[in-house]
Amino acid sequence: MTNPAVSFEVFPPKTVDAAFKLWDTAQALAPLAPRFFSVTYGAGGTTRDLTHDAAHVLRRTSGLPVSAHLTCVGASVADTMEQAEKFHAAGVTDIVALRGDPQNGEERFAAHPEGFKNSVELIEALALQDKFTIRVGAYPDCHPDAASQHANIQYLKRKFDAGAHEAITQFFFEPKSFLRFRDQCAAAGITKPIVPGILPITNWTSARNFATRCGTKIPAWMEEAYRAAERDGRTELLSTALCAELCSALVDEGVDALHFYTLNRPDLTRDVCRALGVTPQTALSNVA
Structure with missing residues (x-):
């Protein structure tokens, strides 16, 4: 088995303690x-400046590419593109272009009156700049707002046609979810890379709730496994085994890159990487 390439998602800190956790995560991974590292973007741009600062620091201290999230929520076209320029000026030339979640607990996304209406418009604007590597989201279990899986895949194709270079999927719990999706995308004429997003489960209740919100299918066997593991105090062992098994199955099916949602908790992700044969190669430099 060839070792897969890996990338890691982190979120920007809002407190001093959280800043230390982010730094520890970077040092570990x-x-x-x-x-690359990717840095998330809060709903409605709530972490816009924090995302910029975290992306800048990660880029400067790790020497690695950083892919900053950018959404359409709560900002005009001018403000969104200004943020993209700030990323570029900070040496962050990779962007994860997303529509973003609905604001303020609303059920449906509502575009800013002067903003991008959807992710395709954002991708087109970024592509016209011709200076960013553009990544986008993809949904193996179908986006909650999509009318069907066919519509879900056609919309992903629109994002690639608009100028995206690569997609990263929402997390999923079984390899067949991604493999089926990959085959469907290929049948639809999508030829650019689609990287599976992997969630090492540090808290089953939180993961289950998040899965419900974003439309990720939860296998009944997994519910039962975590109930038993929680009784026996073995949830960490179960999470490591399940995540490593999921990744190994994907690699066996020809997947050559994996993207981990770390939640700024590096230990489980690092353990899974080790199980896949991905071992330390370099040391993180000191802050300049």
Whole structure:
């Protein structure tokens, strides 16, 4: 089995303690020589400046590419593109272009009156700049707002046609979810890379709730496994085994890159990478 390339998602800190957790995460995972770190963007741009600062610091201290999230929520076209320019000026030339979640607990996404109406418009604007590597989201279990899986895949194709270079999927719990999706995308004429998003489960209740919100299918056997593991105090062992097994199955089916949602908790992700043969290659430099 060839070792897969890896990348890691982190979120920007809002407190001093959270800043230390982010730094610890970077120290733990940067030596694995990831393709990039991605930094999330809060709903409605609530972490816009924090995302910029975290992306800048990660880029400067790790020497690795950083892919900053950018959404359409709560900002005009001018403000969104200004943020993209700030990323570029900070040496962050990779962007994860997303529509973003509905604001303020609303059920449906509502575009800013002067903003991008959807992710395709954002991708087109970024592509016209011709200076960003553009990544986008993809949904193996179908986006909650999509009318069907066919519509879900056609919309992903529109994002690639608009100028996206690569997609990263929402997390999923069984390899068949991604493999089926990959085959469907290929049948639809999508030829650009689609990287599976992997969630090492540090808290089953939180993961289950998030899965419900984003339309990820939860296998009945998994519910039962975590109930038993919680009784026996073995949830960490179960999470490591299940995540490593999921990744190994994907690699066996020809997947050559994995993207981990770390939640700024590096230990489980690092353990899974080790199980896959991804071991430290470099050391994280000191802050300049």
